[in-house]
Amino acid sequence: MSVIGMPVRRREDYRFITGQGTYTDDINRPGQVHAYILRSPHASARIAGIDTSAAATAPGVVAIYTGKDMAADGVGGLPCGWQIHSKDGSPMVEPPHPPLIVDRVRHVGDQVAAVIAETLAQARDAAELIQVDYVEEPAAIDPVAALKSGAPQVHGEAPGNLCYDWHLGDLAAVDAAFVKAARVIKLDLTNNRLVPNAMEPRAAIGEFDRATGEYTLYTTSQNPHVIRLLMGAFVLHIPEAKLRVVAPDVGGGFGSKIYHYAEEAIVTWAAGKLRRPVKWTAERSESFMTDAHGRDHVTHVELALDSDAKFLALKVSTVANMGAYLSTFATCIPTYLYGTLLAGTYTTPAIYVETKAVFTHTVPVDAYRGAGRPEATFLIERIVDLAADELGMDPAELRRRNFIAKDAYPYQTPVALQYDSGDYFTTLDLALKAANVQGFEARRREAAGRGKLRGLGIATYIEACGIAPSAVVGSLGARAGLFECAAVRVHPTGSVTVLTGSHSHGQGHETTFAQLVADGLGIPIESVEIVHGDSAKIPYGMGTYGSRSLAVGGTAIVKAMDKVIAKGRKIAAHLLEAAEADVEFKNGKFSVAGTDRSQTLAEVALTAYVPHNFPHDELEPGLDETAFYDPKNFTFPSGAHIAEVEIDPETGHVSVVNFTASDDFGRILNPMIVEGQVHGGLAQGIGQALLEGCVYDKETGQLLTGSYNDYTMPRADDLPSFKLSTNVTPCTHNPLGVKGCGEAGAIGAPAAITNALVDALKPLGIRHLDMPATPERLWRLIQQHRSPLAAE
């Protein structure tokens, strides 16, 4: 029986649950020393001097490095992987991004010096003795204020703090549509800045082997080969052949572990200088102030509708915070992963979006679960809901009226993407039914009887994932290909090792990919081993992000399996003395059609490795095939999420009483893992909507939400038991028909929750509220809007 579609239990969980995982911090190398990074307490300051003399003689200190040491050694800056061009055709501004700062700090937490000592405690103690002469300067913190004239400048290279001023779409068509519109809806909104908060803080160990001249970096990365490429080629100038990057078990990433971080370069470089392994592990407070943050958009949006409530045009203007430096993929998030999604699930014929990316004296901002797509979905679904309200229409009906028709695929949007498949009507109907929307008004009345404000909110979404066709993204400024690589290695006695460039840090690849291979090769799942995360083992890899692992990485495995089967068929034809065309492969056996003569995969494999009776003229020995797969298009998961909330007007406290998610992820290999992904995404999406918000002091740039005292993560008791369902329209351009599910929850939930809150607050005349809808914010809003009479 096929294991595809079965809820196979996660094979990796045994080692995680029993504490047997090997995370970077679990690794200790012989002779290892420890790095402590001295960080800036100021958001913006000139460095007049760094006196390390007292620290250098402190007990246990091996070395102290500053940016000058790294610069003198020719160490380069951390590169940005995507070049955006402004409206006028000019390339974005790319200021230097040295691993250790040289003469200026640009955010609280910026790396000032690295202290290397025999023990971590000694390194920390010595760091206390470093005297840094900071000359404090005004800081630009708020992204909108940072664009104004007279704002403090983050980089001399970027006048007005502007990184780029990008746009997409047909402005003339949009303007013409607004002129003839029957109705125009306008909204200003923010998409709140988030701290990623992976459970495992970042860590890195650099090592240098004097005998071979080879460097090894153990790091908490979602894409070790990408780190090898970036750090080797741009920062430390180490050829790939002399640099191994290992990303062992990684405890969550959510995007924050895609990027090449300064500490990786520091420990690797220092290991080469010192000829000793150098280890660094982030404290949780360092994670808060150095992991790339997410979101942080300020947006004005306008929607034009005709008299039949059909969308005519959408016009969007966004200010996106880049932080102090360009993180690895920061620049593509508020552009090609955002503007291209603004059609959503709708037929809006004309769309125009412009994004100003701004430098501020804050931690760099980059992809965080969903990356651009939650921002796009939030604004679309907010303004559609607002339109429904202003038109007095049922929000589900307004959406249906504007959905892309079931028979319209492939559907070309006005913002570059072409959707291959989908069915938004069925997905929405599934959700409406599961959420019992019909019975909502009765529930609202019942809640009102208890003094609670109850609201229901719908959000649909589309996501572009399975990232990405290399030629397409290359034409848009990507400086990397986004294919994936896999090797399927059939061993002599028939067990199989799969080497995949996708990295698993919670996604369950060791299970899903094994299901895929067990099914494809007709062997027990126990015979399949999935190996990932080591550039010395895996031929190549672009890593895990953008819900690409199954759609791109899984397809690469399928392609490699196809090659194994093709070669196996030739070997089997030889052994069975049959024509290759007559040999078919099914359920792990090569058989001659119409006969009972067959060879198992294991028999064929043994022949391949013990090639005594083997077609040597035609074939090489061995059964080990590698494939690279470059996707033909993005995949387009979609869904409808429905939130039902109750607000206590006396306290502002929100209870999410129901949450229904109906998603189309294409074909599903392991429904249990898919559910887990949806649960996690929903928790993060609900967290963004209700609890999470990164706050900097707007004057000084101090990080005010720098610990779990002040940054609220969702907990189990903040969440209801989710009602999940799926509607399957297979992806048309990958052989698995899969679309990806990793980010969906975080994309749909913020808009669904906010729409539900606004629905609950409508009787008070509230038309919008920004996230996170904390009890304090809601309570104040309710107090402001309560009429004096009603308050009695």
Add this chain to the structure above:
Amino acid sequence: MPMEMTGEFRIPAPRQRVWEGLNDPEILKSSIPGCQTIEKVSDTEFMAKVLAQVGPVKANFAGKVKLSDLDPPQSYTIAGEGSGGVAGFAKGSAKVNLNEDGGATVLHYAVQAHVGGKLAQIGSRLIDSVARRMAENFFTRFVAAVAPEAAETPAAATAETEAVPSDRVAAQPPAPGAAPVASVGAQPNGVGLTEKKDVRLPPVLWVTGLAAVIGAMLYFFTGRRVTR
């Protein structure tokens, strides 16, 4: 993270005596909890070192304090900054006025302060209650030094920074000009340091001692164990 605080404190001693006390390194040293050294660098500058201890955690802080706008014995402005090394920094200034009130002196102060780095990142919620505890300690000691006959039990002040019994942390409303010590207590909970709160905080210790104690608490919360 900017903060503003204003308040006043009634000291049962003549104004001249209070003024002298505020300018006397020895009295300040004995009044600031954990103060190891305080040096008068010039007529208007002090350097202070404070060893702060919270539970098992110790940390050294160094700070400098500068006086200006001197109008003895009526008023002055005090500005300073304290560096806690990797814990971050605290800096601020305060306008201090001494007004005679019968035989006693009412000390008014208006503090503007900033903390940065880890102090702001992790310590912001602790600052308010820590400041209040330290204020109580400071005034108990200061009154003992400048008006020994009016002091209650000066010896009690050796308990350093953990001295406040929980029953004192009652939510009494601040009463300007009320007797010292009695109404000093932590805010009930969750009230952030926003603005214009009547905190009984002597500015001299704000810049050094407060930084020290918060730094020490930070280290405690971030798992640091300093042994020296």
